[in-house]
Amino acid sequence: MSRGWNTDLALIRVVAAREITGQLRSKAFWASLLVTAAMLCLSFSLSGVLGDGDDGPVTVGVTDGRSTVTEALRSEATVKEYPDVGSARAAVREEAVDAAVLPAGEVIVLRELPEALARTIQQAERTADHVERLRELGATPGEAERAFVSRGLSVTALDEDAAEVQERTMTAGLGVFLLFVLMLISGLGIAQGVAEEKSSRIVEVLLAKVQAWHLLAGKIVGLGAAALVQILLMMTVALGGAISFGVLHAPLDAIGTAANLLLWFVPGYVLFVTLYAVAGALVSRQEDVSHVIGPVNMLQMLSLVGPVLAVQGSSDESLLTVVSMVPGLSWAAMPVRMAAGDVPWWQVSVAFVLMLLAIAGLVRVGGRVYRGGLLRYGGIVRLREVLRSASY
Structure with missing residues (x-):
């Protein structure tokens, strides 16, 4: 028995190595990685530049003789006094x-x-006008100015971690979207690859050496490993760029969120890779691939419902809970939900176990479909015919 398992593992390893080598040698693989990394770095740099521009203090010039306006502006902006109108104009022209x-x-x-800035200046002008009127009514300069000095607000934050929670949630939501796009592109490539092997009759040569489930398992392991390399590189670039440009205020939380997202993505990727590979085995031409992967794409689109509900802070907690527990949807919903708030440990455990059970059942049924569909030709093969032929 041990010898048989060793043989199976060796065959799966050979197929997986073939898939990994093919992916790492593909120009499209590295091109997509470089383009995504460049776009992430550009977006982070723009966020950093725009953010720095908004944080700078406002500087306002005031001419002599307007001491009341000067005092009213000091609490809201940096004030510079100029002796005359000409020097004030020159300061504006020189961007001082x-x-x-x-x-x-x-x-x-x-x-x-x-x-x-217009509101600030208008409020200062209004305050200065009121102070001048009080002086005309007999108030001393000190009394007039004290009349418009407001007490500082005493602010109590009910949720001091709100900014960190929002940052974690947005990080998880952005990560899910990027992984969704990567999974969509990978799935199409997997289905087309299986269809190409079938149409060129290469699969007949392969099946003479290995069993169909060896091919399926090898593809899942090999393509999953290649995708994992791509994801790790993308996450490293994304987190490094966000930290370098000061976009993230809690880097450790973002790293933990990314690690949790990766943990949930792996079983989700295995599930959808299996579906795409099985769908590719149902067609004899690459032109027909788009017809059979439609339901898989639809299911994958539904997986974005959970992250959208979590990011928007949906009041329907029961719907979000159900979505985050359903296999095929939980890989995207649960990590975003965990980033947005506390989730009971039993729900996390049940969702992960259900995902693993779904993968086990899908691999078992999908292996039969894959085996029955590889050697059947003539357009799109019906699922019932595939299962019947696989049973024989």
């Missing part, structure tokens, strides 16, 4: 200040006045 407030309420800017 973002805007300059001149007498009679005139504001000059280099290009356009941002809405936030």
Whole structure:
């Protein structure tokens, strides 16, 4: 018995090595990786640049004689005083200040006045006008200014970790989407590869040496290993770029979220790879592949329902719980749900076990379909005929 298992494992290893070598030698494999990495780095760099631009303090120039406006602006912006209108204009032209407030309420800017800065200046002008009126009514300068000094707000955060939770959730959601695209592209390639081997009759030569389930298991292991290499490289680039450009405020949480996402992706990938390989075995021409992988694509599209509900903070917890427990959907829903909040341990365990049981059953049934469909030709083979021929 041990000798038989050793032989089976050796044959699976040979098929898996063939698939891994073919993927790593493929230009499309590395091209997609490089393009994705470049797009991620570009998006992170733009986020970092735009974020840095928003965080800088606003600087406003004020001419002499407008001390009331100057005092009103100091709490909201950095204020620079200039002796006359000409020097204030020159400061704006040289971009030493973002805007300059001149007498009679005139504001000059280099290009356009941002809405936030316009509100700040307008509020300062309104405060200065009220202070001047109080002075006319007999209030001393100190009393007039104190009348418009607001007390600082006492802020109490009910959820201090809200920013970290949102960051983890968005990281998991983005990761699921990228893995979904990768799985979709890989699945199409797998189905076309199986159909090509069948149409060129290479599969007949292979089946003379190994059994059909050896081919199926080898493809799953080999393509899964190649995809794992691609995913690890993409995650390394994505996390490294996000940390380098300061996009992530809690890098350790993001790394933990990525590791959990990868843990759930592996069984999900195995499940869908099996479905795509079995679908490819049902056709005799590559042109027919798109007709048989439609249901698989539809099921894969449904797997995005869970992440969307989790990211949007759906109030229907029961629907999100059910989606995150269903095999085929849980690989995407559960990691995003776990990033968004606490999930009972028994639900996580049940969802993972159900996924493994679904894979075991699918490999068993899919192996029969794969075996029955490889040697049947003439257009798209019906599933009932495949199962009948496989039983013989």
